[in-house]
Amino acid sequence: MKKRPEAAPLVIFDTIQNALRITAHEKSPQLSGIHVGQSLSDARAINPKIECIEQDGEADRALLLCLARWCERYTPLVSLSGDDGLFLDITGCAHLFKGEAALLEDLEKRLVSQGFDVQLACADTPGAAWALCRYGQTRVASPHQQATLLEALPLNGLRLPKTDVQGLSKLGFRTIGCLYGVPRAPLVARFGTDILFRLDQALGEADEVLSPLRPVAELVSEKRFADPIVDEEDIKRTILLLCENSVPNLERRGLGMQACELTLFRANGEIETITTEASFPLRNAKRMAALFDERLASLHDSWEAGFGFDILRLSIVRAAPLKADQQTLIAHEETGKTEHNHHLIDRLSARLGKERVRVFSQCDTHIPERRFALQPALDTTPSKPASLKETQSEIITRPLILFPRPERVEAIAEVPEGPPLKFRWRKVSYDVVRAEGPERIACEWWKDGRAAYTRDYFRIEDRDGYRLWVFRHGLYERETPTPNWYVHGMFG
């Protein structure tokens, strides 16, 4: 916590073993004598002016996650370390910031300017970095030196459970160095494998895998600005530049972009993310950039540049092999046509949202409204075109327009199973002059239960030529004494 001028010193407390104890406090000369773990009433006795705030674990975690996203400006591999720390795997990234020391300095400067009080350390292994950061003096450990650096640090630096540390200290082990030459078997017999495993991890003899918070992108391309950019045109140009940057890499791997994500780091530390998807692997910079243009256009009102953005990062989250025919036959008319179609679907989905650009998917059932569903065109893999059954007869049995919810009508019909003679639908009365049916569609008892009604469908024509698909819900007397009538569709 950073010092606040002209305010009561801040103390955070939490209930630990039925007592209110201090879990964190501000670094202030007014708080001398107050330490973490002290009970709150003691602290209040020492300094009655302190401002006490109860710890909010969820908020802390949310803040830490935000911070983790922000730290992605240094490396894509950021993972949480407990509730109070972050691991940044900067392997291969340090040179972009002129070395490890410079990276830490930059990180510290930026975090402190945001109001955080941070401890940083950099070492060969996560374990060593954890220990150095909390208990050590050295910030940047030189390679392979962790054994000497950790030697004098307390056992707490090994990320061990409290009972283990207490047990070890009873035996006289006070520092990590004490454990170096000790025979391993008796230790394992007494404390289990945990202690030695942690020690090995810290010294680099056992592997430790950090699991990054977010999946690592296939390809990342980014642009940093000394001065934050604000103008929409600049942002669009940068996006195009980033897309152009990633195209050669995609080409080299024989891949095409399927989903990508643009991360915009605001100068004030906030992060915006825009994602787009393509219905087909894409490797054309202009088309990729066009998708982001659509997304920006749809966000236009709800979004403003504010203080500007200092990093724009394009991550290709999902890529798929780009088929050879798309590369070679690009000028072929048919291929060109489908590519136009894919591009149109991508752009419409990017602008309107993928739930609004849809195609049919068929289901195997007889209930008309369950026979089909509309699914986002982006998610549907371009399959082979469904074989069109050539209609052999002139007789049309299915309506062209179906109402997703059948509309109830008041009907006069023949009993027990004749067509309706007269009914009112949408405030207009229809005199039935022609009728064909019934076509009986039984209920799906495995879904609706045995008590569900059967439907008797009729194609009817009214005196003016309106053709409708109506059904009686339930068999007269066998299923219900008063079946209802519904209009379910319109023919031509």
Add this chain to the structure above:
Amino acid sequence: MRKHKANLAALKRAVSTLEGRNEHQFTPARVEDETRLQFGEHLLDDHLEGGLFSDCMHEVRCDYTRDIGAATSFLCAFLSRNLAHSGKLVWIMDPAAQIDAGQLFPDGLLQVGLNPADIIFVHPRDLKTAIWATGEAAREGGLAAIVFQVKGNPKILDLAVSRKLMLRAQASRTPLFLLRQGGGEEASSAATRWRVAPLSSEHDETLKRGVGPMRHRLTLERNRTGQTGNWPVSWHTTQRTFRHAALQVSPAHHRITVSPSPNRSDIPPSMGQVMAFEKAS
């Protein structure tokens, strides 16, 4: 006969070019390599000098909301005849039209002759984005056709907008159909405007209560390149053609003659008498 008509059309265009008139003003498409969308009925195709221009905007409208079934089926049948295998069809729906126009039914589409897998539905949030989406689809091209379904006569879809859509359709050579549900006549840039109304089935002696093939009453209300007119037509799925349908006066009889239910006395047959045989047991 049709060849003469085509020649005549070519000559008319040649004259208008000689007179230095803006070609697009009168003939929305070039004469060369033009593909026409046809009805398959000579009466109509000849009237249109070979069919509708494929790179234009056409409007199909119906007077009443409930006529949308007739308008949609006419349009689907027409598309099925002309564009069934030539690519994807983009169907853009104004949110206002979605409320009571229902949803196209894949089985019904198959029976009209359109492949449901070829249709991409776009359901934008508002009419403004619907117009944008239509414009983008028309600009991108590579589609069999675009259908833009609106309800009534929205103000925002004015002459300037329809002109823009028309020009984009021309540029990408994509047919664009404006399907207007329950709207009045309105000035627009569409090359033709059709009004569709339902028409009763043809009277059939053998199947008195049977519903026959799809029939519409078509009115060509506006035609940039020729005359208007009106025709009753019926659609024949097996041949994928429209046929001129003879109008009949009151083909339907309102008295119910059939009693299909069991355990009831039937209406006496018109001739002969049914003898009751003795019980078998």
